[in-house]
Amino acid sequence: MDLFVSKYLNKIDKKGRVSLPSSFRNxxxxxxxxxxxxxxxxxTPSIEGCGVGRLKEIAKRINNLDFFxxxxxxxxxxxxxxxxxxxxxxxxxFLIPDELKLYASIKTEAAFLGQGYYFQIWEPKKGLKNTxxxxxxxxxxxxxxxxxxxxxx
Amino acid sequence: MDLFVSKYLNKIDKKGRVSLPSSFRNxxxxxxxxxxxxxxxxxTPSIEGCGVGRLKEIAKRINNLDFFxxxxxxxxxxxxxxxxxxxxxxxxxFLIPDELKLYASIKTEAAFLGQGYYFQIWEPKKGLKNTxxxxxxxxxxxxxxxxxxxxxx
DNA sequence: TGGGATTATATGGGCGTCAATGGGTATATG
DNA sequence: CATATACCCATTGACGCCCATATAATCCCA
Numbered sequence: 001m002d003l004f005v006s007k008y009l010n011k012i013d014k015k016g017r018v019s020l021p022s023s024f025r026n027x028x029x030x031x032x033x034x035x036x037x038x039x040x041x042x043x044t045p046s047i048e049g050c051g052v053g054r055l056k057e058i059a060k061r062i063n064n065l066d067f068f069x070x071x072x073x074x075x076x077x078x079x080x081x082x083x084x085x086x087x088x089x090x091x092x093x094f095l096i097p098d099e100l101k102l103y104a105s106i107k108t109e110a111a112f113l114g115q116g117y118y119f120q121i122w123e124p125k126k127g128l129k130n131t132x133x134x135x136x137x138x139x140x141x142x143x144x145x146x147x148x149x150x151x152x153x
Numbered sequence: 154m155d156l157f158v159s160k161y162l163n164k165i166d167k168k169g170r171v172s173l174p175s176s177f178r179n180x181x182x183x184x185x186x187x188x189x190x191x192x193x194x195x196x197t198p199s200i201e202g203c204g205v206g207r208l209k210e211i212a213k214r215i216n217n218l219d220f221f222x223x224x225x226x227x228x229x230x231x232x233x234x235x236x237x238x239x240x241x242x243x244x245x246x247f248l249i250p251d252e253l254k255l256y257a258s259i260k261t262e263a264a265f266l267g268q269g270y271y272f273q274i275w276e277p278k279k280g281l282k283n284t285x286x287x288x289x290x291x292x293x294x295x296x297x298x299x300x301x302x303x304x305x306x
Numbered sequence: 307t308g309g310g311a312t313t314a315t316a317t318g319g320g321c322g323t324c325a326a327t328g329g330g331t332a333t334a335t336g
Numbered sequence: 337c338a339t340a341t342a343c344c345c346a347t348t349g350a351c352g353c354c355c356a357t358a359t360a361a362t363c364c365c366a
Contacts (some may be wrong), residue, residue: 011317019316037154042292052154056344059156060268068228070290073196074231077287081266081273084159084174090351092315164327168341172326242342245325312363324351333342 002027004050005114007131008126018110019092024119025092036094039083040103041120044130047100050118053087081127096121157182157203160284162277164262170246177272178245181203182206189247192236193256194273195228197283200253203271205238210270239292249274 001023008021025033028051037103038049058079065072096106104123111127113120122130154176161174164217178186181204191202209256218225226276249259257276264280266273 010216014319017317022315037158055154055156055158062269068195068218068224070196074291076268076285077266077273077284078291080156081160081284082288083267085154087352090354091317093317095351101316116286166327166328170327175325240342243344244327246327248341307366310364310366312361314359314361316357316359318355318357319354321353322348325350326348328347329345331342331344333340335340336338 003114003116004119005116007114007127010110010112012096012106012108012110016095017089017090018096019093019113020088022092024112024114025088027051034088035085036088037083037085038096038099038100039079039122044120045104045123045126046113046130047096047104047106047121048115048118049121054118055083055085070085156269157272158269159267160280161265162262163265165249165259171249171250172243172244172246173241174265175208175245177265177267178241180204187241189241190236190238190239191249191253191274192232193253195231197273198276198279199266199275199283200249200257200259201268201271202274207271219257 004024004027006021006023009026010019010021012018020036028036035052036049037052037055038047040046062075062079065075084097084100086097088094094104096110101107102139104121105126106121106123109124110126111122113122113127113131120127157177157180159174159176161177163172163174165171173189181189185205189202190205190208191200193197194201213256215228215232217224218228237250239250241247249263254260257274258279259274259276262277264275264277266275266280266284273280
Protein backbone atom coordinates (compact mmCIF):
# COMPACT_ATOMS: atom_id res chain seq x y z
CA MET A 1 0.00 0.00 0.00
CA ASP A 2 1.49 3.29 -1.03
CA LEU A 3 -1.20 5.56 0.35
CA PHE A 4 -1.73 7.09 3.77
CA VAL A 5 -4.92 5.47 5.07
CA SER A 6 -6.73 4.78 8.34
CA LYS A 7 -6.41 6.69 11.58
CA TYR A 8 -4.24 6.37 14.66
CA LEU A 9 -4.01 7.98 18.08
CA ASN A 10 -0.48 8.35 19.45
CA LYS A 11 1.02 9.91 22.54
CA ILE A 12 3.50 12.75 22.67
CA ASP A 13 6.19 12.06 25.25
CA LYS A 14 7.99 14.46 27.58
CA LYS A 15 10.57 15.23 24.95
CA GLY A 16 7.88 16.08 22.43
CA ARG A 17 8.39 12.94 20.39
CA VAL A 18 5.52 11.12 18.72
CA SER A 19 5.53 7.95 16.66
CA LEU A 20 4.60 8.22 13.04
CA PRO A 21 2.24 5.26 12.60
CA SER A 22 4.06 2.31 11.20
CA SER A 23 1.80 2.01 8.18
CA PHE A 24 2.53 5.65 7.35
CA ARG A 25 6.24 5.06 7.60
CA ASN A 26 5.92 2.29 5.08
CA UNK A 27 4.37 4.69 2.59
CA UNK A 28 7.52 6.80 2.56
CA UNK A 29 9.99 5.86 -0.17
CA UNK A 30 12.67 3.54 1.18
CA UNK A 31 15.26 6.05 0.06
CA UNK A 32 14.00 8.88 2.26
CA UNK A 33 12.32 7.11 5.07
CA UNK A 34 13.93 9.17 7.79
CA UNK A 35 12.50 12.57 6.96
CA UNK A 36 9.08 14.09 6.40
CA UNK A 37 7.75 17.56 5.76
CA UNK A 38 5.06 19.25 7.82
CA UNK A 39 3.01 22.38 7.21
CA UNK A 40 -0.14 24.09 8.42
CA UNK A 41 -3.29 22.85 6.76
CA UNK A 42 -4.84 25.64 4.73
CA UNK A 43 -8.46 24.92 5.47
CA THR A 44 -8.39 23.30 8.89
CA PRO A 45 -6.61 23.77 12.22
CA SER A 46 -4.49 20.73 11.61
CA ILE A 47 -1.02 19.84 10.42
CA GLU A 48 -0.44 18.13 7.12
CA GLY A 49 2.52 16.00 6.29
CA CYS A 50 4.05 13.78 3.65
CA GLY A 51 7.37 12.60 2.33
CA VAL A 52 10.01 15.04 1.17
CA GLY A 53 9.53 13.96 -2.42
CA ARG A 54 6.47 16.15 -2.71
CA LEU A 55 8.53 19.15 -1.68
CA LYS A 56 10.77 18.75 -4.67
CA GLU A 57 7.73 18.58 -6.93
CA ILE A 58 6.45 21.81 -5.46
CA ALA A 59 9.82 23.45 -5.86
CA LYS A 60 9.93 22.53 -9.50
CA ARG A 61 6.44 23.87 -10.06
CA ILE A 62 7.23 27.17 -8.38
CA ASN A 63 10.45 27.49 -10.28
CA ASN A 64 8.45 27.52 -13.48
CA LEU A 65 6.57 30.64 -12.49
CA ASP A 66 7.73 34.03 -13.69
CA PHE A 67 10.75 34.74 -11.53
CA PHE A 68 9.96 38.42 -11.13
CA UNK A 69 6.23 38.15 -10.59
CA UNK A 70 4.41 38.72 -7.34
CA UNK A 71 3.02 35.20 -7.50
CA UNK A 72 6.48 33.76 -7.43
CA UNK A 73 7.24 35.52 -4.17
CA UNK A 74 3.88 34.73 -2.65
CA UNK A 75 4.13 31.05 -3.37
CA UNK A 76 7.73 30.89 -2.43
CA UNK A 77 7.11 32.59 0.89
CA UNK A 78 3.90 30.82 1.77
CA UNK A 79 5.23 27.42 0.99
CA UNK A 80 8.97 27.28 1.61
CA UNK A 81 9.03 29.40 4.71
CA UNK A 82 6.06 27.60 6.21
CA UNK A 83 7.20 24.09 5.50
CA UNK A 84 9.40 22.37 8.02
CA UNK A 85 11.29 19.17 7.65
CA UNK A 86 11.72 16.85 10.60
CA UNK A 87 13.82 13.78 11.00
CA UNK A 88 12.39 10.42 11.93
CA UNK A 89 14.49 8.58 14.49
CA UNK A 90 15.31 4.90 14.44
CA UNK A 91 12.18 4.09 16.40
CA UNK A 92 9.98 5.97 13.95
CA UNK A 93 9.38 9.06 16.07
CA PHE A 94 9.65 12.73 15.17
CA LEU A 95 9.25 16.17 16.74
CA ILE A 96 6.36 18.47 15.96
CA PRO A 97 7.61 22.08 16.05
CA ASP A 98 5.95 24.22 18.70
CA GLU A 99 4.45 26.61 16.20
CA LEU A 100 2.65 23.80 14.44
CA LYS A 101 1.49 22.24 17.70
CA LEU A 102 0.11 25.63 18.67
CA TYR A 103 -1.67 26.01 15.35
CA ALA A 104 -3.37 22.65 15.78
CA SER A 105 -3.93 22.93 19.56
CA ILE A 106 -2.00 19.71 20.03
CA LYS A 107 -0.64 19.00 23.47
CA THR A 108 -0.26 15.42 24.71
CA GLU A 109 -1.86 13.31 22.02
CA ALA A 110 -1.98 13.43 18.25
CA ALA A 111 -4.52 11.86 15.91
CA PHE A 112 -3.13 10.80 12.55
CA LEU A 113 -5.61 10.74 9.67
CA GLY A 114 -4.69 9.16 6.38
CA GLN A 115 -5.64 11.36 3.42
CA GLY A 116 -4.23 9.33 0.57
CA TYR A 117 -1.25 11.19 -0.79
CA TYR A 118 -0.70 13.01 2.48
CA PHE A 119 -1.83 12.78 6.09
CA GLN A 120 -3.18 15.10 8.74
CA ILE A 121 -2.32 15.46 12.41
CA TRP A 122 -5.12 16.65 14.67
CA GLU A 123 -5.81 17.39 18.27
CA PRO A 124 -7.84 14.19 18.93
CA LYS A 125 -11.17 15.76 19.83
CA LYS A 126 -11.06 18.25 16.99
CA GLY A 127 -10.08 15.52 14.59
CA LEU A 128 -13.01 13.38 15.58
CA LYS A 129 -15.41 16.26 15.21
CA ASN A 130 -13.98 17.08 11.83
CA THR A 131 -14.44 13.59 10.45
CA UNK A 132 -18.00 13.51 11.74
CA UNK A 133 -18.76 16.87 10.18
CA UNK A 134 -17.21 15.80 6.91
CA UNK A 135 -19.26 12.68 6.76
CA UNK A 136 -22.42 14.55 7.64
CA UNK A 137 -21.80 17.09 4.93
CA UNK A 138 -21.34 14.36 2.39
CA UNK A 139 -24.56 12.64 3.38
CA UNK A 140 -26.61 15.81 3.64
CA UNK A 141 -25.60 17.10 0.30
CA UNK A 142 -26.79 13.85 -1.15
CA UNK A 143 -23.47 13.19 -2.67
CA UNK A 144 -24.41 9.71 -1.73
CA UNK A 145 -21.41 8.34 -0.01
CA UNK A 146 -22.66 4.88 -0.77
CA UNK A 147 -22.74 5.57 -4.45
CA UNK A 148 -19.18 6.78 -4.43
CA UNK A 149 -18.08 3.77 -2.53
CA UNK A 150 -19.87 1.12 -4.55
CA UNK A 151 -19.95 2.61 -7.99
CA UNK A 152 -17.73 0.88 -10.47
CA UNK A 153 -15.43 2.92 -12.55
CA MET B 154 17.30 18.26 1.60
CA ASP B 155 18.85 20.61 -0.87
CA LEU B 156 16.40 23.46 -0.50
CA PHE B 157 16.15 26.38 1.89
CA VAL B 158 12.98 25.68 3.87
CA SER B 159 11.35 26.68 7.14
CA LYS B 160 12.03 29.76 9.20
CA TYR B 161 14.38 30.60 12.03
CA LEU B 162 14.85 33.50 14.42
CA ASN B 163 18.47 34.17 15.36
CA LYS B 164 20.20 36.81 17.45
CA ILE B 165 22.79 39.27 16.28
CA ASP B 166 25.58 39.58 18.84
CA LYS B 167 27.55 42.65 19.87
CA LYS B 168 30.04 42.05 17.11
CA GLY B 169 27.31 41.91 14.51
CA ARG B 170 27.57 38.18 13.98
CA VAL B 171 24.55 36.01 13.32
CA SER B 172 24.30 32.27 12.80
CA LEU B 173 23.17 31.03 9.45
CA PRO B 174 20.68 28.31 10.43
CA SER B 175 22.31 24.92 10.36
CA SER B 176 19.85 23.51 7.86
CA PHE B 177 20.66 26.40 5.52
CA ARG B 178 24.37 25.74 5.82
CA ASN B 179 23.77 22.20 4.75
CA UNK B 180 22.13 23.39 1.54
CA UNK B 181 25.34 25.10 0.48
CA UNK B 182 27.60 22.95 -1.69
CA UNK B 183 30.21 21.17 0.42
CA UNK B 184 32.85 22.77 -1.73
CA UNK B 185 31.84 26.36 -0.92
CA UNK B 186 30.27 26.07 2.44
CA UNK B 187 32.09 29.04 3.92
CA UNK B 188 30.76 31.76 1.68
CA UNK B 189 27.37 33.15 0.71
CA UNK B 190 26.14 36.07 -1.32
CA UNK B 191 23.71 38.69 -0.08
CA UNK B 192 21.76 41.38 -1.88
CA UNK B 193 18.79 43.66 -1.35
CA UNK B 194 15.48 42.12 -2.23
CA UNK B 195 13.93 44.04 -5.10
CA UNK B 196 10.36 43.80 -3.99
CA THR B 197 10.57 43.73 -0.23
CA PRO B 198 12.57 45.43 2.51
CA SER B 199 14.54 42.30 3.15
CA ILE B 200 17.88 40.77 2.33
CA GLU B 201 18.15 37.80 0.04
CA GLY B 202 20.93 35.30 0.14
CA CYS B 203 22.14 32.07 -1.34
CA GLY B 204 25.23 30.15 -2.23
CA VAL B 205 27.56 31.56 -4.81
CA GLY B 206 26.46 28.86 -7.23
CA ARG B 207 23.07 30.47 -7.54
CA LEU B 208 24.61 33.51 -9.21
CA LYS B 209 24.58 31.77 -12.55
CA GLU B 210 20.89 31.02 -12.24
CA ILE B 211 20.15 34.66 -11.43
CA ALA B 212 22.14 35.76 -14.45
CA LYS B 213 20.15 33.40 -16.62
CA ARG B 214 16.86 34.74 -15.30
CA ILE B 215 17.83 38.30 -15.98
CA ASN B 216 19.15 37.39 -19.37
CA ASN B 217 15.75 36.02 -20.26
CA LEU B 218 14.17 39.41 -19.82
CA ASP B 219 13.80 41.57 -22.90
CA PHE B 220 17.26 42.99 -23.45
CA PHE B 221 15.98 46.39 -24.58
CA UNK B 222 13.44 46.85 -21.85
CA UNK B 223 13.93 49.13 -18.92
CA UNK B 224 13.47 46.17 -16.65
CA UNK B 225 16.58 44.54 -17.95
CA UNK B 226 18.86 47.37 -16.91
CA UNK B 227 17.01 47.92 -13.70
CA UNK B 228 17.15 44.34 -12.54
CA UNK B 229 20.66 43.88 -13.75
CA UNK B 230 21.89 46.96 -11.96
CA UNK B 231 19.82 46.46 -8.86
CA UNK B 232 20.96 42.95 -8.32
CA UNK B 233 24.47 42.53 -9.62
CA UNK B 234 25.92 45.80 -8.44
CA UNK B 235 24.46 45.30 -4.99
CA UNK B 236 25.68 41.79 -4.40
CA UNK B 237 28.13 41.28 -1.59
CA UNK B 238 29.84 38.11 -0.55
CA UNK B 239 30.42 37.27 3.08
CA UNK B 240 32.43 34.58 4.76
CA UNK B 241 30.99 32.08 7.18
CA UNK B 242 33.15 31.41 10.22
CA UNK B 243 33.83 28.04 11.78
CA UNK B 244 30.77 28.31 14.01
CA UNK B 245 28.52 29.05 11.04
CA UNK B 246 28.15 32.79 11.66
CA PHE B 247 28.53 35.71 9.28
CA LEU B 248 28.36 39.50 9.25
CA ILE B 249 25.51 41.38 7.63
CA PRO B 250 26.92 44.56 6.05
CA ASP B 251 25.54 47.73 7.61
CA GLU B 252 24.00 48.94 4.39
CA LEU B 253 21.94 45.78 4.09
CA LYS B 254 20.95 45.83 7.74
CA LEU B 255 19.79 49.38 7.28
CA TYR B 256 17.82 48.47 4.18
CA ALA B 257 16.00 45.73 6.07
CA SER B 258 15.70 47.60 9.39
CA ILE B 259 17.50 44.77 11.11
CA LYS B 260 18.98 45.50 14.49
CA THR B 261 19.27 42.79 17.12
CA GLU B 262 17.44 39.82 15.64
CA ALA B 263 17.11 38.36 12.19
CA ALA B 264 14.38 36.11 10.83
CA PHE B 265 15.56 33.66 8.19
CA LEU B 266 12.89 32.56 5.74
CA GLY B 267 13.49 29.65 3.45
CA GLN B 268 12.50 30.39 -0.15
CA GLY B 269 13.56 27.20 -1.83
CA TYR B 270 16.52 28.07 -3.97
CA TYR B 271 17.41 31.09 -1.88
CA PHE B 272 16.49 32.59 1.49
CA GLN B 273 15.45 35.92 2.92
CA ILE B 274 16.55 37.75 6.04
CA TRP B 275 13.95 39.97 7.68
CA GLU B 276 13.46 42.18 10.66
CA PRO B 277 11.33 39.69 12.61
CA LYS B 278 8.12 41.68 12.88
CA LYS B 279 8.19 42.75 9.26
CA GLY B 280 8.92 39.23 8.19
CA LEU B 281 5.95 37.88 10.05
CA LYS B 282 3.66 40.47 8.55
CA ASN B 283 4.97 39.74 5.09
CA THR B 284 4.32 36.01 5.31
CA UNK B 285 0.82 36.67 6.60
CA UNK B 286 0.11 39.10 3.78
CA UNK B 287 1.51 36.68 1.25
CA UNK B 288 -0.66 33.87 2.47
CA UNK B 289 -3.72 36.08 2.53
CA UNK B 290 -3.17 37.20 -1.04
CA UNK B 291 -2.90 33.64 -2.22
CA UNK B 292 -5.94 32.47 -0.30
CA UNK B 293 -8.19 35.37 -1.20
CA UNK B 294 -7.29 36.33 -4.70
CA UNK B 295 -6.33 33.02 -6.12
CA UNK B 296 -7.35 29.65 -4.90
CA UNK B 297 -4.24 28.12 -6.17
CA UNK B 298 -2.21 27.62 -3.03
CA UNK B 299 -4.02 24.48 -2.11
CA UNK B 300 -3.55 23.19 -5.61
CA UNK B 301 0.13 23.89 -5.44
CA UNK B 302 0.39 21.94 -2.23
CA UNK B 303 -1.80 18.97 -2.92
CA UNK B 304 -1.78 18.47 -6.64
CA UNK B 305 -0.28 15.24 -7.74
CA UNK B 306 2.49 15.04 -10.21
C1' DT C 307 -6.29 -24.89 14.68
C1' DG C 308 -4.68 -23.89 19.38
C1' DG C 309 -1.20 -21.91 21.99
C1' DG C 310 3.35 -20.82 23.05
C1' DA C 311 7.22 -18.39 21.02
C1' DT C 312 8.96 -14.69 18.25
C1' DT C 313 8.77 -10.15 16.24
C1' DA C 314 7.09 -5.45 15.70
C1' DT C 315 5.27 -1.24 17.50
C1' DA C 316 4.59 2.32 20.74
C1' DT C 317 6.69 4.34 24.49
C1' DG C 318 10.24 5.72 28.20
C1' DG C 319 14.72 7.40 29.53
C1' DG C 320 20.16 8.16 29.56
C1' DC C 321 23.75 10.45 27.50
C1' DG C 322 26.88 12.35 24.05
C1' DT C 323 26.99 15.66 20.31
C1' DC C 324 25.85 19.72 17.94
C1' DA C 325 23.79 24.27 17.22
C1' DA C 326 23.33 28.84 18.85
C1' DT C 327 25.50 32.17 21.46
C1' DG C 328 29.09 34.78 24.14
C1' DG C 329 33.62 36.50 24.69
C1' DG C 330 38.97 37.01 24.41
C1' DT C 331 42.87 37.77 21.66
C1' DA C 332 45.65 37.96 17.48
C1' DT C 333 45.81 40.03 13.02
C1' DA C 334 44.80 42.91 9.29
C1' DT C 335 43.92 47.11 7.09
C1' DG C 336 43.64 51.77 6.30
C1' DC D 337 47.55 53.43 15.89
C1' DA D 338 42.58 52.42 15.86
C1' DT D 339 38.89 49.94 14.34
C1' DA D 340 37.18 45.96 12.42
C1' DT D 341 37.40 41.17 11.49
C1' DA D 342 39.41 36.43 11.66
C1' DC D 343 40.39 32.76 14.83
C1' DC D 344 40.04 30.36 19.06
C1' DC D 345 37.72 28.53 23.14
C1' DA D 346 33.64 28.21 26.50
C1' DT D 347 28.73 27.57 27.82
C1' DT D 348 24.07 26.00 27.53
C1' DG D 349 20.21 23.82 25.98
C1' DA D 350 18.20 21.11 22.42
C1' DC D 351 18.39 17.23 19.72
C1' DG D 352 20.16 12.70 17.80
C1' DC D 353 21.36 8.23 18.96
C1' DC D 354 21.24 4.29 21.73
C1' DC D 355 19.20 0.88 24.81
C1' DA D 356 15.15 -0.84 27.54
C1' DT D 357 10.26 -2.41 28.21
C1' DA D 358 5.49 -3.44 27.62
C1' DT D 359 1.81 -4.42 24.79
C1' DA D 360 0.11 -6.02 20.49
C1' DA D 361 0.56 -8.57 16.28
C1' DT D 362 2.40 -12.51 13.83
C1' DC D 363 4.34 -16.77 13.19
C1' DC D 364 5.09 -21.50 13.51
C1' DC D 365 4.62 -26.07 14.59
C1' DA D 366 2.62 -29.82 16.77
